[in-house]
Amino acid sequence: MEPEAPAPPASAEVVNSIRERTIAENSMVVLLQGLQGEVTTVDLRNECTARGRVLNVDAFMNVRLEDVLYRDRQGRRTQLQDLFITGRNVRYVHIPDHVDIMETVQNQLAKIHRVRNFASEGGGRKEFSKKTK
Amino acid sequence: MRTEYYFRHGAGGNFSHDSLLRSCVAVSNMEERERVSETDRKETASNPELERDADPNVEEEGEDAETLDVCSEHFNPLRALYAPAAPPLPFPNIKCFNNVSDYESFLKGGRGRAKPENVEKKRRKAMKGVADPERIERLKKLMVNNPVAESEEGESSSSSQPRRRRKQKPLRNVLTRMPLCKGSPLGELYRCVQERIRVKVHIRTFKGLRGVCSGFVVAFDKFWNLAMVDVDETYREPLLGEAIYHEKALTVSRLFEKLRLQEDPGAAEVGEKQEKAGEPKETPEDRSDRPAESRGGGRTAEPGQSESAADKRDEGNVSQARRKYGKVHTRHINQLFVRGENVILINPQPL
Numbered sequence: 001m002e003p004e005a006p007a008p009p010a011s012a013e014v015v016n017s018i019r020e021r022t023i024a025e026n027s028m029v030v031l032l033q034g035l036q037g038e039v040t041t042v043d044l045r046n047e048c049t050a051r052g053r054v055l056n057v058d059a060f061m062n063v064r065l066e067d068v069l070y071r072d073r074q075g076r077r078t079q080l081q082d083l084f085i086t087g088r089n090v091r092y093v094h095i096p097d098h099v100d101i102m103e104t105v106q107n108q109l110a111k112i113h114r115v116r117n118f119a120s121e122g123g124g125r126k127e128f129s130k131k132t133k
Numbered sequence: 134m135r136t137e138y139y140f141r142h143g144a145g146g147n148f149s150h151d152s153l154l155r156s157c158v159a160v161s162n163m164e165e166r167e168r169v170s171e172t173d174r175k176e177t178a179s180n181p182e183l184e185r186d187a188d189p190n191v192e193e194e195g196e197d198a199e200t201l202d203v204c205s206e207h208f209n210p211l212r213a214l215y216a217p218a219a220p221p222l223p224f225p226n227i228k229c230f231n232n233v234s235d236y237e238s239f240l241k242g243g244r245g246r247a248k249p250e251n252v253e254k255k256r257r258k259a260m261k262g263v264a265d266p267e268r269i270e271r272l273k274k275l276m277v278n279n280p281v282a283e284s285e286e287g288e289s290s291s292s293s294q295p296r297r298r299r300k301q302k303p304l305r306n307v308l309t310r311m312p313l314c315k316g317s318p319l320g321e322l323y324r325c326v327q328e329r330i331r332v333k334v335h336i337r338t339f340k341g342l343r344g345v346c347s348g349f350v351v352a353f354d355k356f357w358n359l360a361m362v363d364v365d366e367t368y369r370e371p372l373l374g375e376a377i378y379h380e381k382a383l384t385v386s387r388l389f390e391k392l393r394l395q396e397d398p399g400a401a402e403v404g405e406k407q408e409k410a411g412e413p414k415e416t417p418e419d420r421s422d423r424p425a426e427s428r429g430g431g432r433t434a435e436p437g438q439s440e441s442a443a444d445k446r447d448e449g450n451v452s453q454a455r456r457k458y459g460k461v462h463t464r465h466i467n468q469l470f471v472r473g474e475n476v477i478l479i480n481p482q483p484l
Contacts, residue, residue: 026305026355028307028352028353028354028356028358028360030306031352047371061472092466093469094469095468097468101351101360101362102351105307105308109306
């Protein structure tokens with residue numbers, strides 16, 4: 001297998017489901033979604049830790065990590081290509097020092113706002129107006 | 134050219150054209166009337182004007198052209214039918230009917246009648262895949278960053294109103310919901326956020342207390358998910374197996390006591406007395422489901438008990454684990470996100 005080129009820093013994509021967008025928008029999951037692309041450590045409920053690059057976080061805090069160093073309770077280290085963690089099993093997520101929490105949250109909220117209002121009236125004009133002016 | 138023709142033949146040959154006219158077999162009334170009027174005109178013509186000359190001349194000399202011309206007044210259909218060549222039609226692709234009644238029914242709007250709207254529909258269908266330049270222009274005008282100024286004004290005036298209406302609707306997201314909690318325990322937490330009060334967050338394990346995170350809350354939500362900074366975490370990993378039943382439930386005070394004991398084993402007896410005093414202190418924001426908060430009871434052997442129990446179990450474990458097992462740990466984390474599910478309670482630290 002050829003070595004893959006380094007992945008782009010942030011996928012910067014908002015979930016397509018309206019339901020998930022609304023759930024995420026009204027909770028702190030947006031902070032984690034803003035961390036997509038960063039290398040972080042996730043502490044699990046079972047006292048294990050997983051350190052890797054965050055690929056994707058959804059509204060239910062399910063986390064996908066890549067290139068993971070997984071450390072179990074005993075401290076044994078395992079290298080994993082891809083790891084999916086159920087939202088409920090997350091206890092902590094370490095936020096990198098260079099990340100500004102408020103700024104990340106606001107950026108992510110702005111992205112959701114933009115996507116939500118993309119095709120609605122006013123922000124996006126309609127080709128044929130529904131009512132006579 | 135026509136008039137020239139008429140004038141050229143104006144001099145002679147009158148009689149021959151007249152006879153030709155008369156020799157027509159079936160003549161319509163209109164034709165007769167015309168002939169009559171034409172003879173009248175001939176008689177009354179004193180000052181031959183261009184038009185007057187043209188009229189009789191047309192009848193006499195220009196007959197061929199006009200009688201066979203479908204558009205002209207003097208069209209002679211019978212003559213046209215017997216003519217050697219078909220008369221030239223002004224519209225080559227004209228619709229052909231078999232009889233007059235066909236034409237009548239077509240006019241009344243029979244099946245397949247080309248009404249204007251149908252024609253338009255058919256045309257649009259045929260042009261479906263083709264890019265319509267008019268539509269492209271319309272879409273360009275709708276584009277937001279389009280330099281087309283005049284059309285934008287029209288659009289923006291109509292769309293600014295709905296935009297204003299939309300903005301009136303309140304914006305609701307996680308950040309705006311934080312101050313809304315005033316009057317509830319979360320509102321108290323919001324006060325801690327605003328006033329940068331250091332808080333202690335009790336973290337749970339599957340059964341009981343895991344540890345305490347001391348730090349500043351930057352943001353939170355209704356699930357008690359917290360974004361914290363400058364966190365000092367004091368915790369103990371949960372014991373496995375039998376030890377859970379034997380050990381007294383871990384409390385905050387005991388946790389710190391253990392920590393102290395770890396650091397300084399000599400302070401055992403002094404610590405116990407302090408624990409007794411420290412127990413009754415209960416936090417006002419108690420949303421806890423703190424299990425088995427035992428106050429009092431024999432504590433003399435407690436620290437020793439847990440440690441010995443831990444030691445026994447450690448025999449089979451990896452050396453690294455044995456070193457850390459059952460021990461209280463501290464660590465500092467600059468920025469931490471805590472899932473609300475793991476929070477037992479939050480204790481704003483006294484000023």
